[in-house]
Structures are given as C-alpha cells and as structure tokens.
Amino acid sequence: MLPTDSTKTLSFKRCIMEGGLVIVYERHDVMKAVKLSEKGVLQNRFGMFKHSDWIGKPFGSKIFSSRGGFIYLLAPTPELWTLVLSHRTQILYIADISFVVMYLEIVPGCVVLESGTGSGSLSTSLARAVAPNGQVYTFDFHEQRAASAREDFERTGLSSLVTVGVRDIQGDGFPDEFSARADSVFLDLPQPWLAIPSAAKVLQQDGVLCSFSPCIEQVQRSCEMLTSSFTDIRTFEILLQTYEVREGHLPSWQDGDGILASLKGCKKRPHPTNERGNSRPQTVLAR
C-alpha cells in the first residue's frame, strides 16, 4: 500500500480513514481514485455513496447504495495507481515496472535518480521500493508535468520519498551534487544516450542503469554509448500475457479430446502495455 501520511514510514493501515485515498472499483476497466471528505458523495450509475459510510471499513469492502448497486473500495497500491492516474504522457505499466524495480536492485534505503518523470507511474513504485528511508529524485524538463507529478505525490502520500526537479537531463545531465551517490538510475527519455555520460557520473561503483525505449534505433544508440562506461549490458523486451479463464468441461482420462475442449474455454487476452506506436518497448540494463 502507499503510505497515507507524510512521514517516511509505509502505512500498513488496513482501514479507510477520513482524508485518505481509496480506489473505487466499479469494473476491472472502471476504477478511479477518490480522496475522502466528511461531506463527500460519489454519484455513479449504481446510485449515491456517502464517503462518511466508508470510514473505518477495511480496504476491499463491498459498499451498497440505497438502490442496491455496489462498488468495491480498494487500497491505493502503486499497481492500482498506475491504472487510475491521469495520463499526461505515455507511462510504464506493471510488467515493465516490476522488471525494472527488480533488476535495478532497489531496496529500502536506496537513492534512485529518474528522468523523465512523465505521469509519475514508475516513480510511484520506485518510492514504495525505497521506503522508508530511501529517496527518489525524479527530473522532467516540462514544468507543468513536474508540478502535476508533485501534486500526485502529495495526494498519494509519497511526497517525502520523491523529490521532483525541473531540468533538461539530456542537455545538462543530472546535478553535480549527486556525483557517485545514486544506487540506480532510470531513463525514459527520447534521446537517452545523451544522458548516459551523466548517469555514469552519478552512479556509485556497481550501480545499475536502466534505459527504457520504444524503438530499437534508440536502444542501439544507447548501447553504443553505454560501452564507454558500463560492462554488463543487456537488452530485454517484456511481454505480459493475461488469460481470461472461463468455466468449462473437465476432461476425463478416457476422453482424448477433453484437454483440447477445456483449453478452448481459456482465451488469451492482449494486455494494454504498449501504447507507444508500432514498435515494442525495450529495456536496456547496464552495470
């Protein structure tokens, strides 16, 4: 769960509190974040729901309206936040985020540098990974995007874990004050190769860099640049495949066609991870 206060501790509260954030779930593809207020009301096609009725209920509760319609109140985890945040840019989704956080070896206490901030989708998971005493410094050259990201980190209670800076990282690099301080650096920039020399300077010995690019030409140029300062350079494409499972006929051992019949009820569903044109996002990791 995201922390629900502004201290650097992660909250393990399981109950909904006044002033807190909840994810209102109507359907798997209809969810939104709602900040609770004393007199707040949620009105949707299922009826009217008063925020005051939600206080003290555990996350996951099913809440009914007077008309008999219902919603679920879910905890604002980074996974759900990524699905409900306002898309100011293209964003990273769960498959890439999990891979990046794991391979960047991010653990509590780490110092992570990121650019660009974009919509803050990745930054939210980075913040949870470094909590309670680490720090994420994220930079975007677009002032309004940086300001909106700051507002979102306030809303999600992460502002003490994430610092948003306005800076042209491709042109000016990361600030000198971070020299040899970062455990990991993440780049999601149109010309990441321009930022790689600076990333090498801010990384500690054995630090890890990850660059995320939609086009193979960007990956190629990044890899060429990486060879001057990094040794173990690897490129990945992450594909997530979800399955829609339906109830169906169970095969018996005598029934030769049974397994085929039951598999027909299990359909592959494409996952909406790639919204960056025709080419597929690639992740380059280097140490």
Ligand SMILES: C[S@@+](CC[C@H](N)C(=O)[O-])C[C@H]1O[C@@H](n2cnc3c(N)ncnc32)[C@H](O)[C@@H]1O
């Ligand atoms: C695709 S978005 C990043 C999305 C982010 N990873 C997320 O998950 O929400 C790329 C961001 O890089 C920023 N950007 C582009 N060039 C930049 C530069 N030279 N310096 C800093 N930020 C830059 C853009 O303003 C944009 O917000």
